[in-house]
Structure formats: structure tokens, C-alpha cells
Amino acid sequence: FVLFCVTLMAMFSVPVRGQSSGTSSVASGAPLIIPAEELLGEIVPIRKASIGTKVAGRLSSVPLFVGDVASVGRVMANLETQDLELALEQTLANLLRIRDLCMAGAVSKSARDAAEARATVNEAQYREALQQQALVDLGPRLEEKEALRAQVRQLEAAVKVARLQLEYAYLRAPFTGMVAQRFSDEGTFVTTTTPVYLFIQTDPVYAMVDCSERLIPQLRPGMKATIRLDALPGKQFIGILERVPAMLDSKTRIARAEFTVRNPDMILKPGMFVRASVQFGLAESMNGVDR
DSSP: OHHHHHHHHHHHTSOOTTSOOSOOOSOTTOOEEOOOEEEEEEEEESOEEEEOOSSOEEEEEOOOOTTOEEOTTOEEEEEOOHHHHHHHHHHHHHHHHHHHHHHHTOOOHHHHHHHHHHHTSOGGGHHHHHHHHHHHHHOOOHHHHHHHHHHHHHHHHHHHHHHHHHHHTEEEOSSSEEEEEEOOOTTOEEOTTOOOEEEEOOSSEEEEEEEEGGGGGGOOTTOEEEEEETTSTTOEEEEEEOSOOSOOOTTTOEEEEEEEEOOTTOOOOTTOEEEEEEOOOEEOEETTEEO
């Protein structure tokens, strides 16, 4: 009788197929939240440029040092400009002289001097020289006027070039950013290939993280990531994915994903190690089995 009772209890204690045993907290068919992925990487500047002057010369002023901030268009260095200023003044003077001659309807002084010289060569050429002098006194011919106009155009172009050369003697910030390195000091002779500064944009910055091949298809522009740094414990930042990586490294099967992070206080420095927590979404479940 005791054996019979034990057998009955064992039979009724077996759960019916399809019923929950009471230990699972996820109902059949409910979505399962995938744990956030932690991606590792570093802070990098969005823009970085080695900048220098567009003309050669000797540096007269290099006022900024490492860590200094410059807004777009600010003068960051300049060359000695005396030679460039004199060249511009000389070109302007030549232009004004030729313009005055053209407006007055007169030929150049060299043409008059040549005619007078020919008149004093010898008596045999006297009559011919007189005729040429008379033509000069009457005014320039059509071809001479055209030559003067062409000379005016050439000098106008030369003035523009001289002004441009003078402007190129000033090094201006190409964007708002910070001096990361300073390569040259006052008195240094630089060429067009000599860098004066390494200049970087510091707000916003990129949190560039390694993303494995299996996660690439799940990346979407606008995805957010929680950015944490070992160097700034207790602080976290929000990064936004601007674009999906275009390619992977064929050896490591890893792509670099760039999350844009605001950095108004400039506490995020390029090279800092970051951890980015990315929630890739939900996975649907059917009958307790993930699809």
C-alpha cells in the first residue's frame, strides 16, 4: 500500500508539457533583451591638420603654444612682410602710371626718348626722324593703345598676386580647435612645406571603437552608446554613430566605428582609452527558443 501511494505521488508531480515550471521569468514568445555590448577604443579628434604658411619667409610672430585654443580665421602666426609690402607698392605705382598714360592718350616715355634719339643720329636721317616725331606728338596709334591696355591688365593681375602673397604671409586657423604641437619659433625660416603647428578640433570628438564582424550588420546611423573612460571614473558621455563603417580589416575582421561625443569642456583628450556600451536591441523568442 505504501509503495502504491509513492507511485501515485510521483505520477502527479510530473509537470504537464508546455506549462511553466515556475522558475522562468520570461513568458513564451516574449522578446528577450540582449545584453549591451562593450566596445573598446580611444578618443580621436574629428579634424587634425599640420598647418603652415602658403609662402616662404622668416617667422615674425608665433603667439600660440600647446593647449591654446583658436577660433576659425584667427591669425596664428605671420611672416616678416616688409619685402612683400614693398613689392605690392611698386606694382601699384607701375599700374597707376600706365593707367594715367592710357587715360591721357599719351605714349610711354620710352617711345618719346627713342624718337628723340633717332632725331640726333645724323643729318641724313633727319627728315625721317622728324616724321616719326610728328607721329609721336600727334598721339599713340591704335596698336600702341592696345599695348597700353594689355599692360594695364597685366599690372592689375600682378597687384592681385602681390596682395594674395601678402595675405598668405599670415597663418589663420582653418577651424576652431586647439594647438596640439608647436614646431617652429620666431626667427625660423619656413617654406610652404614647413609645418608651424599641429592643430586639432576638440569639440566634438570621436570615440573610435573596435567593432567585430558579427556586429557590423546591426549598426545603424543614429545609434547611441554610453561612453566611459578609466581616466574619468564616475563620468559618462553619450556618443552618436554618424555613419556605418565602410570596410573591415581583412586580417582582424574588425571595423572602427566612430561615435560623435560633445566635448564643450574639452576634458576628453585624444588618445584616452574608452569603453562604449552599445545596446543592439531586442531578440524575439518563440516557445522559449531565440530565433
